Amino acid sequence: MWVLLRSGYPLRILLPLRGAWMGRRGLPRSLAPGPPRRRYRKEALPALEAPVLPVTTTEIRQYLRARGIPFQDGHSCLRAPSPFVGASKLKHQTGAASFSLFIDKTTGRFLCMTTLAEGSWEDFQASVEGQGGGAREGVLLSEAPEAEDSEEVRRIWDRAIPLWELPESEEAQLARMMFGLTKVTDDTLKRFSVRYLRPACRLVFPWFSPGGLGLRGLKLLGAETQGDGVQYMETTIPRPGAYHNLFGLPLISRRDVEVVLTSRELDSLALNQSTGLPTLALPRGTACLPPALLPYLEQFRRVVLWLGNDLRSWEAAKLFARKLNPKRCSLVRPGDKQPSPLEALNQGLNLSRILRTALPAWHKSIVSFRQLREEVLGELSNVEQAAGVRWSRFPDLNRLLKGHRKGELTVFTGPTGSGKTTFISEYALDLCTQGVNTLWGSFEISNVRLARVMLTQFAVGRLEEQLDKYDEWADRFEDLPLYFMTFHGQQSIRTVIDTMQHAVYVYDICHVVIDNLQFMMGHEQLSTDRIAAQDYIVGAFRKFATDSSCHVTLVIHPRKEDDDKELQTASIFGSAKASQEADNVLILQDRKLVTGPGKRYLQVSKNRFDGDVGVFPLEFNKSSLTFSIPPKSKARLKKIKDDNGLVAKKPSSGKKGAMPQISETCSNQARNPNQPDLSKPSR
Numbered sequence: 001m002w003v004l005l006r007s008g009y010p011l012r013i014l015l016p017l018r019g020a021w022m023g024r025r026g027l028p029r030s031l032a033p034g035p036p037r038r039r040y041r042k043e044a045l046p047a048l049e050a051p052v053l054p055v056t057t058t059e060i061r062q063y064l065r066a067r068g069i070p071f072q073d074g075h076s077c078l079r080a081p082s083p084f085v086g087a088s089k090l091k092h093q094t095g096a097a098s099f100s101l102f103i104d105k106t107t108g109r110f111l112c113m114t115t116l117a118e119g120s121w122e123d124f125q126a127s128v129e130g131q132g133g134g135a136r137e138g139v140l141l142s143e144a145p146e147a148e149d150s151e152e153v154r155r156i157w158d159r160a161i162p163l164w165e166l167p168e169s170e171e172a173q174l175a176r177m178m179f180g181l182t183k184v185t186d187d188t189l190k191r192f193s194v195r196y197l198r199p200a201c202r203l204v205f206p207w208f209s210p211g212g213l214g215l216r217g218l219k220l221l222g223a224e225t226q227g228d229g230v231q232y233m234e235t236t237i238p239r240p241g242a243y244h245n246l247f248g249l250p251l252i253s254r255r256d257v258e259v260v261l262t263s264r265e266l267d268s269l270a271l272n273q274s275t276g277l278p279t280l281a282l283p284r285g286t287a288c289l290p291p292a293l294l295p296y297l298e299q300f301r302r303v304v305l306w307l308g309n310d311l312r313s314w315e316a317a318k319l320f321a322r323k324l325n326p327k328r329c330s331l332v333r334p335g336d337k338q339p340s341p342l343e344a345l346n347q348g349l350n351l352s353r354i355l356r357t358a359l360p361a362w363h364k365s366i367v368s369f370r371q372l373r374e375e376v377l378g379e380l381s382n383v384e385q386a387a388g389v390r391w392s393r394f395p396d397l398n399r400l401l402k403g404h405r406k407g408e409l410t411v412f413t414g415p416t417g418s419g420k421t422t423f424i425s426e427y428a429l430d431l432c433t434q435g436v437n438t439l440w441g442s443f444e445i446s447n448v449r450l451a452r453v454m455l456t457q458f459a460v461g462r463l464e465e466q467l468d469k470y471d472e473w474a475d476r477f478e479d480l481p482l483y484f485m486t487f488h489g490q491q492s493i494r495t496v497i498d499t500m501q502h503a504v505y506v507y508d509i510c511h512v513v514i515d516n517l518q519f520m521m522g523h524e525q526l527s528t529d530r531i532a533a534q535d536y537i538v539g540a541f542r543k544f545a546t547d548s549s550c551h552v553t554l555v556i557h558p559r560k561e562d563d564d565k566e567l568q569t570a571s572i573f574g575s576a577k578a579s580q581e582a583d584n585v586l587i588l589q590d591r592k593l594v595t596g597p598g599k600r601y602l603q604v605s606k607n608r609f610d611g612d613v614g615v616f617p618l619e620f621n622k623s624s625l626t627f628s629i630p631p632k633s634k635a636r637l638k639k640i641k642d643d644n645g646l647v648a649k650k651p652s653s654g655k656k657g658a659m660p661q662i663s664e665t666c667s668n669q670a671r672n673p674n675q676p677d678l679s680k681p682s683r
């Protein structure tokens, strides 16, 4: 793969979590030769500080027209003749094949399918205008798999044996049973070139370069029984951020106009076998659909997404359909009679019939209950999943808020210096370690300081005193789906929202943390201007959260209050807009609890989802910078008095403007404070 190195957005990339059972480069330790070595990768270089204005489809079209470059309008890309293909080669390409350059309509990034050259919109313009740095001069920078990667890929691939050639034995049976492949035929396994790595008991799925140019990478899949079910662990080479394999691509013919997308290779095997339809598996399941894959999906007039059997898969399918162009997408709804494709095959269900029940992803602006009834049923029959992702470090937040849901706005406030950033960092990290793709906008403190706080919280201890462990923790941290905006100081709300939109598109961000709103307020002096500015900003974040189906956590400073008084929803600076627009209002109170001097407590003063409000104590641990209570800590139950000295009752409903009354604190059950997961389950 070729890459023009010049990227346009103020985002810094840290990549997804890998398991500690893995050795260097993600392999089972037994397979990783030699002592561990440090490697520094390109992605770890500091990001650009200056934001680049995003390009619009209209601007791309105008530019191409102005330069006399013909183009065709596709589903998510524009297609044009590639300036990277030599004139002699171009002559041999006819029809659609001669339009081999795909330009992403949302970001302007391009990919040339013939040469595999790719780069940003600015890179494309530079090459068209012949301003050095362009592909014409042949100064493309190679991102071919690093030598070490390709060696490792080749070594594993050679050691693995074709699964269908595994001699009939207990081992072969066990392997098929563990991966649920008892009904998948040898023919199917052969078609997809699935291998088995005997020493590590892992399936090996290949990533072939388009055009049969060799092996670019691998995915290894392990399985472990857990209770009644099986837990899958996956490892990729190269690392997840660079693993862009659409498994099954070599089997797609140019004439195919329909495809079924799955979230697992195993599902693709089952689907292809029982329906005969072209199927592709997404490289990182429901976690994301990298735009780099979109050009490969342009040829399909119809895309069916069958991603799994839970609400999370359903939500991911809806998000991905937006990127693919909802008008050509249909979604298979999860349900008892519509489990994942592999399960459906194993249960003897008719997969073609299930595919026929797929619902169109495209909704008009006005819908009838008939169109919604299935969605409502989905929520009712998956109450727990509908409540969102649960915190693993803060069971009290689960008790009150029930979970972290997409599309909501959380407003968080607390007195100056009370630990807002520190708390919100742990609250977001907790979700991120559970696969919630997170984008941080830290305008007040630098990303280095913030990352240091987060890393300390991640390791649940001071790393200063164990620098020998730094690399190990940093490696795991780097694999989290965590991204940072590189803004610092005052920013315009427009630039910030544009960046957030870009991140949602490119990285499938589900949670944005903005610390804090005051940095978008400009320099308005008059308090009326300031209030109007704040209202406008809160409205913009609210709209973004709803439109992008992304959760926004917004830190807002309180207005100056009497130090002896507890903060209330009304203490948030500005008009009532922030608390009205918010789905959740969280307040970090630093007044002393009735017992436990000097402790903070967190008050949930608004909860639109189900109305439960209340408070619970937070115990700050200075060495790990965490607020979550270690498992050994005793269960406590306390009453908190409200400002009037009365014990307040929980309001019966969480409708707009629920008052910041305080209910009882909870009992803290012992729990695991989210030590990094030592294995990486695939879902």
Ligand SMILES: Nc1ncnc2c1ncn2[C@@H]1O[C@H](COP(=O)(O)OP(=O)(O)OP(=O)(O)O)[C@@H](O)[C@H]1O
Binding pocket: 414, 415, 416, 417, 418, 419, 420, 421, 422, 423, 444, 600, 620, 625
């Ligand atoms: N409960 C606590 N007890 C003692 N120190 C704390 C507590 N919480 C945070 N700190 C420390 O106080 C400092 C300030 O914390 P932090 O930056 O999180 O506060 P903040 O409320 O975000 O500040 P600001 O109002 O300036 O935005 C940090 O050094 C942090 O480690």
